[in-house]
Amino acid sequence: MKVSLTVNGSKHKVDVPSNTLLVDILRDHLGLTGTHVGCDTSQCGACTVHLNGSSVKSCTILAGQAEGVHVTTIEGIGSVTDLHPMQAAFRDRHALQCGFCTPGMIMSAIDLVNTSKGLDNRAVREGLEGNICRCTGYHNIVAAVLQAAEVMQGSSDE
Amino acid sequence: MYPFKYHRPTSLEEAASLYNGSDDPVYLSGGMTLIPTMKQRLAAPADVIDLSGIESLTGISVKGDKLTIGAFTTHAAVMASADVRKHIPVLAYLAAQIGDAQVRNRGTIGGSVANSDPSADYPAAIVSLGTTIHCQNRSIDGTEFFKDLFETALEPGEIITSIEFSMPTRAAYRKFPNPASRYAVVGVLVADFGGSIRVGVTGAGPCACRASGMEKVLNDNLKPAAIDAVEVPDAGFNSDLHASAEYRAHLVKVMAKRAVAAMLEG
Numbered sequence: 001m002k003v004s005l006t007v008n009g010s011k012h013k014v015d016v017p018s019n020t021l022l023v024d025i026l027r028d029h030l031g032l033t034g035t036h037v038g039c040d041t042s043q044c045g046a047c048t049v050h051l052n053g054s055s056v057k058s059c060t061i062l063a064g065q066a067e068g069v070h071v072t073t074i075e076g077i078g079s080v081t082d083l084h085p086m087q088a089a090f091r092d093r094h095a096l097q098c099g100f101c102t103p104g105m106i107m108s109a110i111d112l113v114n115t116s117k118g119l120d121n122r123a124v125r126e127g128l129e130g131n132i133c134r135c136t137g138y139h140n141i142v143a144a145v146l147q148a149a150e151v152m153q154g155s156s157d158e
Numbered sequence: 159m160y161p162f163k164y165h166r167p168t169s170l171e172e173a174a175s176l177y178n179g180s181d182d183p184v185y186l187s188g189g190m191t192l193i194p195t196m197k198q199r200l201a202a203p204a205d206v207i208d209l210s211g212i213e214s215l216t217g218i219s220v221k222g223d224k225l226t227i228g229a230f231t232t233h234a235a236v237m238a239s240a241d242v243r244k245h246i247p248v249l250a251y252l253a254a255q256i257g258d259a260q261v262r263n264r265g266t267i268g269g270s271v272a273n274s275d276p277s278a279d280y281p282a283a284i285v286s287l288g289t290t291i292h293c294q295n296r297s298i299d300g301t302e303f304f305k306d307l308f309e310t311a312l313e314p315g316e317i318i319t320s321i322e323f324s325m326p327t328r329a330a331y332r333k334f335p336n337p338a339s340r341y342a343v344v345g346v347l348v349a350d351f352g353g354s355i356r357v358g359v360t361g362a363g364p365c366a367c368r369a370s371g372m373e374k375v376l377n378d379n380l381k382p383a384a385i386d387a388v389e390v391p392d393a394g395f396n397s398d399l400h401a402s403a404e405y406r407a408h409l410v411k412v413m414a415k416r417a418v419a420a421m422l423e424g
């Protein structure tokens with residue numbers, strides 16, 4: 001089936017079998033391998049991307065459901081020379097070890113900060129319930145998200 | 159996942175005719191249950207009929223003393239809805255307890271209710287909040303909707319279009335979540351409709367149901383401690399690696415007490 005979608009601002013058309021998942025379109029067809037597959041059972045959140053602005057698990061979205069959507073992946077939020085505040089905070093706070101969960105963590109955390117006010121330790125832990133990290137113990141991830149929240153919310157128009 | 163044909167109809171009529179024209183069809187809503195099931199090859203439908211293109215299935219509206227939620231409305235939208243928060247805050251609270259943010263951004267109320275997972279949260283509200291499940295051609299009383307494990311009153315091909323809720327005077331929901339998935343090991347919703355108490359239980363048995371014994375006791379004495387006197391037999395309760403039937407029976411009383419206490423605190 002043919003699917004048209006916009007990824008990180010660019011329009012794409014792919015021709016894939018109907019049982020293809022969004023994450024496979026991103027990784028195998030568009031070469032965007034920053035989005036990871038950890039579990040493939042909707043549990044770990046490594047595959048998290050933004051679909052029309054909201055965090056979703058791209059391993060649990062069918063090609064047909066991606067028709068006409070706008071997707072943002074980890075490749076679309078910053079660059080090596082101009083990191084997104086969430087990426088910068090993850091680096092500052094040493095919020096990753098192997099890094100496998102990190103793209104998903106960052107995409108979830110950005111959506112969390114965009115949609116919440118007055119985040120604290122507990123709210124960040126609850127907000128990242130859908131993302132599993134087997135290395136860090138979460139402590140530094142929470143610290144990084146709180147640091148980025150200050151930067152992101154401080155610089156918003158509110 | 160086995161191959162299938164994908165369809166995205168734009169009307170209920172078109173969806174039903176696609177369904178009737180297929181040997182092995184399935185409706186797709188948020189996909190948060192169906193897609194994992196298909197990946198595990200527990201389901202291998204020939205035709206997947208995506209309901210997302212049917213506009214009339216989305217949205218939340220208030221008319222008189224009823225609040226109606228379209229079947230394709232996500233858990234995140236219910237959580238954030240000003241109308242739900244104002245008229246039935248317990249429902250916004252319940253939706254916020256489901257799974258995780260990514261699941262709430264995709265999963266829908268219609269999909270959750272149609273699925274009748276014994277550990278799902280919404281069913282506790284469906285049996286206790288004076289609800290009507292609307293389908294294309296008929297309406298089903300919420301207390302008669304869940305039949306058994308993953309079994310409902312829906313006929314093959316029937317689509318839930320919306321769910322209509324009555325507004326309780328006050329209510330509270332408490333669940334004991336599975337620490338990994340957040341599904342309810344047991345969840346209890348207690349609602350007060352102008353002095354008449356209704357109790358909905360999910361997670362304990364094969365499907366959600368009302369706890370009439372508990373309602374009777376609470377109608378006489380609306381206090382957490384009143385629940386001590388209620389017998390909750392564990393016969394027929396689920397027993398799995400998460401909890402034994404006996405433990406679930408115990409949790410029903412604990413969650414009910416917490417819900418009553420939370421409701422009284424307001």
Ligand SMILES: Cc1cc2nc3c(=O)[nH]c(=O)nc-3n(C[C@H](O)[C@H](O)[C@H](O)COP(=O)(O)OP(=O)(O)OC[C@H]3O[C@@H](n4cnc5c(N)ncnc54)[C@H](O)[C@@H]3O)c2cc1C
Pocket residue numbers: 042043184185186187188189190191192193194209229230255256257258261264265266267268269270272273275277278279280312316317318319339340341342
């Ligand atoms: C990691 C994870 C954690 C979760 N945690 C929880 C939790 O804590 N609590 C909880 O309650 N749920 C939980 N869920 C389930 C989640 O809420 C699902 O979204 C929900 O059960 C199914 O809704 P859906 O829209 O995704 O439906 P789908 O998966 O698309 O469909 C489910 C079933 O319902 C049928 N169906 C869908 N819509 C209709 C309709 N309108 N009319 C008739 N039939 C229909 C489909 O054919 C299918 O058989 C979790 C899921 C995941 C992946």
Ligand code: FES
Pocket residue numbers: 036037038039040041042043044045046047048057058059060
């Ligand atoms: S790979 Fe999608 S949730 Fe784990």
Ligand code: FES
Pocket residue numbers: 095096097098099100101102132133134135136
């Ligand atoms: S840093 Fe290794 S899984 Fe999170």
